[in-house]
Amino acid sequence: MNPTMRSGAVAVLAAVTLTTASLTAVPAASAATGAKAAGAQATAPTPPPAFAPPNAQERRNAQTSADKALSANPSKLLRKSGNDKFKLLRSVAGTRGLQYLTYQRTHRGLPVYGGEVVVATDKTGQSVDTVVTGQQATVDVDTKATVTAAAATATARAQLASVEEAATPALLVHATTDTPRLAWEVVVTGTSKQGGPSVLHVYVDAKDGSVIDTVDDVREGTGNGKYNGRVTIDTSGSGSSYSMTDPKRPGLRCGGQNGAAYTKSSDTWGNGSGTDLETACVDAMYAAQTEWNMLRDWLGRNGTNGSGSSFPARVGLADVNAYWNGSYTNFGRNQANNGQATSMDVVGHEYGHAIFQFSGSGGAGSGNEAGGLNESTGDIFGALTEHYANNPNDPPDYLVGESVNLAGRGPIRNMYNPSALGDPNCYSSSIPSTEVHSAAGPQNHWFYLLAEGSNPGGGKPTSPTCNSTTLTGIGIQKAGQIFMGGLNLKTAPWTHAKARVATLRSALQLFPGGCTEFNAVKAAWAAVSVNAQSGEPTCTAGPSSDFSVSLSPSSGSVQAGQSVTTRVNTAVTGGSAQSVSLSTRSLPSGVTASFSPATVTAGQSSTLTLSASSGAAGGTYQVTVVGTAGSTTHEANYSLTVSGGQPSQNDFSVSVNPSSASVQAGKSASATLSTKVTSGSAQSLTLSAGAPSGVTVSFSPATITAGQSSTVTIAASSATAAGTYTISLNAAGTVSHAASFSLTVTGGGGGGGGTAWATYTSYKVGDVVTYNGVSYRCLQAHTSMPGWEPSNVPALWQRL
Template sequence: MRRLSALGTAAVAAGLAMAMSAPAAGATPRTTSAPPSPVPSPQAAAAAADKLVASGSERIHRSPKDVIVRRGVTQGAGGLQYVSYERTYDGLPVHGGDFVVATDASGRVLSTSIAQIRPLSVSTTPKLSAARAAEISRGRLGAAARVSQPRLTVLAEGSGRLVYETVVDGSRDGRPARLHVLVDAATGAVVEQWDEVRDADDDLSYYHGGSQNPTHIDTTASGGSFTMRDAKRPGISCANTSGTVYSGSDDAWGDASGTSLETACVDAMRAAAAEFDMVRSWLERNGLNGSGRGWPMRVGLSQANAFWNGSYASFGRNSARTRQATSTDVVAHELGHGIFQNTPGGSGGGNEKGGLNESTGDIFGALTEWYLNEPRVGEQFSGTTALTNYDPPDYLVGEEVDLVGDGPIRNMADPSAVGHPNCYSSSVPRMEVHAAAGVQNHWFYLLAEGSSPGDPNNGRPNSPTCNGATVTGVGIQKAGRIFMETLNLKTSTWTHSLARRASLQAVLNLVAVGKATCTDFTRTRDAWNAVNVPAASGEPATCTN
């Protein structure tokens, strides 16, 4: 976490500078776009939120030693706006002290999202030396790792806990790692750790029509040459493993084979463009990062893997070396980590948050597949009959890549089919993060499709519930909108119960701006109950249209 500026209440009350950008352009989707939303006023949102903070509202849990700083305003659906804040305590950054204030387009405060449960009151004098904290942290990746200078931080746990935060750069399992390690400044115990690196004109793709039906990607022309930089969607590009963007003398790319890296870039660019357009059209988000931009991608990783490292996505191939890991859902999954990182609360946090981050990638993968809505074998599509080599929509993850020879690596309709939990339990927060993704994945499937869609041949099988209830879905697009607004209420210490609480508040915010109904509120809660995620303290209990 960045060290915060020392700006006091008066500065917050007066309003801080904000960086905003215009909505991004995108292609027309194959489904009906949402009606135009009210024009939001970030200045009004910031002023109203600052007024709430300066008022001494009990819900902020402000202590006399706190300094609260506004970090920005994010736009959501229907003119919703999210004003994010961080705080320091006695001059030290507070991990878990961040919060979000939601307003409508005119700046009327609708809700807050705050994980901290009480004002902080803790000594800021450590008993452990910084050198010892660095040694403990280095042990997480081995002697060859590089360790930053440990920084004293307050963890918003109860009335507060003093820790050292250290960033450890190294590698594990053949891929880069960048661990944030929190060491108790009194006992030397490792309290939390998390890794910034998250795992998994006629252009010939492998996953988008193959050699039968050439696809199209947007590139950049300059001086008689072309590069794989999307001219319509800033920030999106595709390069080799060293970061050199692919270029050529013409605008025809790839050979449709599963081993060609240039073809892998065609697939990656096609998927990234679809995700960029989907978040604009379906979710009313301004680009993947919320400010009109996407991120670079690289292909050629010599592993059966793909990962997000905090600034770009890198893609390998399957274990059989016959296909690149650049199907729509895998690409959108990795870039989905970037969306998680670029919503309030960031991506840093404990193991339970890591599972929710992995699930977020899967959800954006599914949303992008359904937005593209490519055909299944034998279906008509763009005037031709699909025979092979498309990535039709479903709720499986990586099934087209066949990453390790066992088909899909996750199943959102029935996570237990691949050995992951369908239902929340006390073991889930400590579980390996890709397995733990099963619970929120299952919730999203039930929210989107319900428990009995009964259409397995078209990617919508029936889904078991943990409480035996029958659940009715709201549809994939509305489920995605609810999830996006939930992420806009995210805090740094994210848990399944907090996600449940935020999702219910997100629906109420959407109801307030005419983008949802109280039926959606009930179905969102039903889906959480159906995966056994317990209610959080203070979650909304009722809805009025």
């Protein structure tokens, strides 16, 4: 980037002292001021934490659900042909463990550029929220090239002023435009015709030899020149061997233009000079590590690439520039040649390009609109990193390069009012032809309005809106989470319209308890003239709040006269966290229970203590732990074995499988009631049921011996009102136990066969809807999308 593009930074650090595996830089002005690289003054995340990666089973669930979603989708949604196949390319976790799976599409064995599909699920991996692709038309191309690979390479080389290297051409289908075409992809590395570094992907039509598209991995950036004060960073080494290599963040290291990390025999680095390259690496490492921590603590992302890795940094570039080239960051100097471009926001910006590259489908497409969104992404991550660090030597703000004065013009970009520096505040039809750094204006402006609002107060600047509305911000951390979630749904070609839809989807998925965040995202986009898009999601009311209960461990043994403990875990499964009261059912004689605490907020845990008296009867019992929030209850069972007490009485347990069913009024369902001897001897049991009006229950047989089973028939009359009913299935002997059965009745006296199916609505297994007068039952939890009508997707809906 040349000075007219407003790039550069000044780095001013004094002497640096290194302790084992950490680096401390002392500013020339004061050794008593500064902030930890880990962001000592950053806002602590509130439960549930942003960084809550899914476990192995949840990751397997997500792939299974995503695979089903791909097979269930009609061809019009994914533009897939019978010759298309999908293979999982990568899977990353986002805020609170939400999962994003990217699939590579092939057509007749050839990769399809722009045909990637991104599937988003909840943390459990059991509910599909979103399926998106950038492909605009179904592929049907002849896969035999008439232009040779050598000819394509010659065409690609001609796109640069000079070429250092040309990779082996790869044959693929280019499908980011309205008409997919067979193409050679040739990656050429060298110098662009504008004089800057370039790693250019050139797509050459394999039929006529024309250039279809070019995409450059090199993304030039900007930065400011504030010194960071006292900082601590992670490095490697001991004794007489030290390295500027991060031991905690794989891939992150800093050195000169040869790519090797700086090493030395002592544990001190840098001299505080703006021209010293070791000092430049102190700055770069501090900022990159702070950004990593911000991604983890605020956005729930595991590393720069989302999969636990970062990338190297190089300093000493002989240019007024800094850039990301697709595999590492490179930092030059300011125009005055007295400072290195390695301050907080320039480093945050350049690594922001890496985050952009490794989110969603990876690519963004060519053109200035996609480039502007990429540049804005760098600015947003620079601002997020500054706010997370909250370093008093560089107070967080929304100005880019405010202390650089690279060419005597002060700040490089202004996020709250881009037009103050000649960049557009609002989206318009001219954005696709606007220089990429200026084209960053609308999304930068949107992010400020979402985070802070139009008149935030507290000394923060006001921000004009393009539609004269007044907006209230939701805070930078929430804004960053929504932006990151939208970026995880990125497809090529990436546009402001797509970014609007993706961030609206992200807000719905991240904040399902209401519409506050969703409406703020929507209003902020409208305030920068990115207006409503066809088929975008809507929010009328959040889903009802719900929770789950589990035990760890779920079984244990206790001697009579002693006690045993287990952990009662709760989790928010819908809406917002509720107060949950804990209790037990079916405690055996001589056993008492206590909880610490007895009431928790969903997402928290409690310790259950089960105490057996000296007279407690020996045997194995099922203790039911009950969580209650309002009218909602959930249960978990604990298997308790008591030994050393009195001889046990005759007892049993009862269960039903399945435990729920959905029937139309006038129809019936069946299940199996099973019993098991838990202590003493088998006894005769009489079976009965507690059922609501309009529902009858019969058993075959109606009397069994503990350890046997009975077939249960549950029938709803034609006049039974539609709704869900809980039925108690009872077994009585010398003691009594019961199992619960949930019956959902559709049609009948309540009218209708379920609620009408609608797009962008969350459905769970068992939900019944109507579509074109026909009732369907949900087979897999998901959020409905246009094109997923029940009649189109039998993998998701069963016709009743």
